Amino acid sequence: MSERKKILILGNGFDLAHFLPTKYEHFITAMCAVEKAPPSEPLSFDNIFHELLADEDFFLSKTKEMYKTEEVKIPVEDLNILKEKLSSNGWFQYFKDYLDSGIDTWIDFENEIKVVLDVVCSVLEKNSDKNEIIDVKNYGGYLNIIATEFFEEFNANKNHYINVLLKLGILRSIYGYKDEENFVELNKNEFDDMDNQYGYDSLTGFGRPSPAFEELSLNDDYVKKYKGETIGIHTYKVIKKMNNDLLIFIDIFSIYIEFIEGLVPRNDLRVPRVLSDIDSIYSFNYSSTTSRLYDRKHRNFLHGKAGEGNIVLGISELENKLLINEKAYGFVKYYQKLVNNTNYKFLSGNEGLKSLEKTHQKGSSYWNVQPYEIYIWGHSLDSSDSDYIKEIFSFNKGGYTSIYLIIYYFPSPHAQLANLISVMGKDIIEMWMKKGWLEFVEAPDVYSLNNTEGYVDEISKHSEKGMFK
DSSP: OOOOOEEEEEEEHHHHHHHHHOOHHHHHHHHHHHHSSOOOOEEEEEEOOOOOOTTOOOHHHHHHHOGGGGGOOOHHHHHHHHHHHHHHHHHHHHHHTTTTTTTTTHHEEEHHHHHHHHHHHHHHHTSSSSSSTTTTHHHHHTOOOTTTTTTGGGGGGGGHHHHHHTTTTOOOOEEEEEETTEEEEEEHHHHHHHHHHHHOOOOTTTTTTOEEEEEEEEGGGGGEEETTTTEEEEEHHHHHHHHHHHHHHHHHHHHHHHTTTTBSSSSSOOOHHHTTOOOOEEESSEEESSHHHHOOOOEEETTOOTTTTTOOBBSSSOSSSHHHHOOGGGGGGHHHHHTOOOOOOOGGGHHHHHHHHHHTTOOOTTTTTTEEEEEEOOOOOOOHHHHHHHHHTSSSSSSOEEEEEEEEEEEOOOOHHHHHHHHHOOOHHHHHTTTTOOOEEEOOOOHHHHHSOOOOOOHHHHHOOOOOO
């Protein structure tokens, strides 16, 4: 009788279980600290997470307890490279202002990318028939000043839409005044000086109104002109810049994960039972945590690996007609995987498992081959990875069991179960649970495993009972 093989599938919750700060909030907070940091000295861990640590953040307190955080820092050279990338990156400039807006996970982040793309496409589509976005009546077609009534159609969303376009750099604030028939553009300081010079008080009527004015303008990079006059927006250039900014944002994120990979445990960690005799590991993470902390090496990085230029981060599919027409597939994860040649083989590429399932579907079985145990640790099972979820549930189609699926949950299985039902439908999930193919087990508490005497983490009831014929 052969030994039962175990496969482990990892999501970001695995790194979080090890108190590695890889949450969306951690990353954005860290990059905000980088953006504000003096350019002449390295940035320490405590300075990077100063705001969260000041609030006595439980998670980061455990990070400092478990890892030598005092030994990691961002060198001056890397710091200044990051500062330059962040300053002109539209996606970061947008997301840093939405830290407290309910974007909690990387799935939330990817969903928000879609929302932002829809906002931009709504504006581009509204302007496609006529060049209504430019205020020709008051400023002529030679200035790219935005018509105030253009955004009125978006009603309550008006301010949000404008803010999105400002953060992405599609719009900008413009300052200036008219000198006879010419428009003279000012910088912000010159505008403030001129405004203060006239000292007009609207309540008392004293002073004179300043000739300087502030308006929104379409960024010159996206202006389509004919004989010097604005005739529209370069849709292609707008989308291309957003795509390029996403690539740079991904590069920034990769640098951050490499920084987190520098955290060294203060003490050797005890190996969780599921990792003690694992055969294969498939990771949706960008880090090498199993290799680095437990010497369990693997090559199956489904969404790429930090430092290798192949990270996948984006939306699941193009749904907006304008994006489809512009062939804007750079935002889509499956396209990124193909371009980056990311390892996209999953369970159906496992020769042993594939052979076992093929035999079962023919109505026969290897008498001495045990079903595989598939453990999922730290993945939400959200629809954004529905292709992978459906691939898992493509097994057990014959008269015999090819896999047992064990899902580690924290703090409860409710969210993951709801996501599975949403992707696969209740009938399939109910059938798998009734047949004993699907099991939910509380995730190992890595801190207790290493600090509480007698703590034992659980694995599948099938492993606990031993092997079956």
